[in-house]
Amino acid sequence: MKVGILGSGDVAKSLGTGFVTLGHEVRLGSRTAGNPKATEWANATNGKGSTGTFADTAAFGEVIVLATLGVATVDAIRQAGVTHFDGKVVIDATNPLAFSAQGTPSLAIGLTTSQGEENQKAIPKAHVVKAFNTTGNANFFRPKFPGGPPDMFVCGNDAGAKKKVIEILHEFGWPSVLDVGGIEASRELESLCILWVKSAFALSNFQVAFKLLRR
Ligand SMILES: NC(=O)c1ccc[n+]([C@@H]2O[C@H](COP(=O)([O-])OP(=O)(O)OC[C@H]3O[C@@H](n4cnc5c(N)ncnc54)[C@H](OP(=O)(O)O)[C@@H]3O)[C@@H](O)[C@H]2O)c1
Numbered sequence: 145m146k147v148g149i150l151g152s153g154d155v156a157k158s159l160g161t162g163f164v165t166l167g168h169e170v171r172l173g174s175r176t177a178g179n180p181k182a183t184e185w186a187n188a189t190n191g192k193g194s195t196g197t198f199a200d201t202a203a204f205g206e207v208i209v210l211a212t213l214g215v216a217t218v219d220a221i222r223q224a225g226v227t228h229f230d231g232k233v234v235i236d237a238t239n240p241l242a243f244s245a246q247g248t249p250s251l252a253i254g255l256t257t258s259q260g261e262e263n264q265k266a267i268p269k270a271h272v273v274k275a276f277n278t279t280g281n282a283n284f285f286r287p288k289f290p291g292g293p294p295d296m297f298v299c300g301n302d303a304g305a306k307k308k309v310i311e312i313l314h315e316f317g318w319p320s321v322l323d324v325g326g327i328e329a330s331r332e333l334e335s336l337c338i339l340w341v342k343s344a345f346a347l348s349n350f351q352v353a354f355k356l357l358r359r
């Protein structure tokens with residue numbers, strides 16, 4: 145499968161390495177071609193990884209991942225070319241973080257909309273599925289915890305797209321995936337990211353992930 149990942153940061157590289165390890169072809173996209181972080185990553189993939197602009201990457205991907213600065217994601221989608229997303233499964237890992245000089249980040253939006261909903265609105269013919277946004281990038285691929293595998297949460301409007309993303313999550317080493325509803329559930333999943341950050345700071349440990357206990 146060809147996977148186009150919009151982004152050149154830790155999330156894009158971590159997901160890119162996971163997809164490459166599973167045998168997929170991956171392109172990382174940036175605002176300009178030749179981004180040094182994306183190029184360094186691609187050079188270490190034995191030819192499975194490549195780089196390009198957001199537009200090259202969106203055109204390349206059969207599945208597309210959104211891994212850009214949360215509040216800049218709709219701009220990145222427009223730079224990528226909205227029609228390149230038509231009919232495709234889009235994995236949305238973004239969070240609309242608002243950074244301040246002090247303390248942990250908060251959400252720039254969240255009560256009446258969410259980044260997931262804004263992203264879906266920007267690409268109405270694509271099938272956006274929120275995933276990977278509720279844990280740190282170091283946990284994305286084959287997470288190992290003494291308490292067993294953590295839970296991943298997904299939401300989105302298209303059942304077929306969620307099924308595809310859940311299959312991908314299983315391949316990434318997430319056997320327990322909870323589908324919590326339509327794309328508007330991004331409001332809760334993006335809030336959960338803030339709880340994850342606050343928990344990690346409270347514990348001085350970023351090797352943390354959520355798990356629901358069941359009985
Ligand atoms: N860090 C984590 O562990 C983690 C975990 C889960 C979810 N997330 C979420 O995943 C996303 C990516 O996080 P990250 O830490 O890897 O990277 P990041 O620093 O949040 O974002 C880097 C990417 O955003 C692009 N970007 C920045 N400003 C832009 C603008 N004005 N217009 C268009 N694109 C712009 C950059 O483009 P260039 O390539 O051109 O520089 C780069 O590709 C974020 O939404 C974050 O909240 C992060």
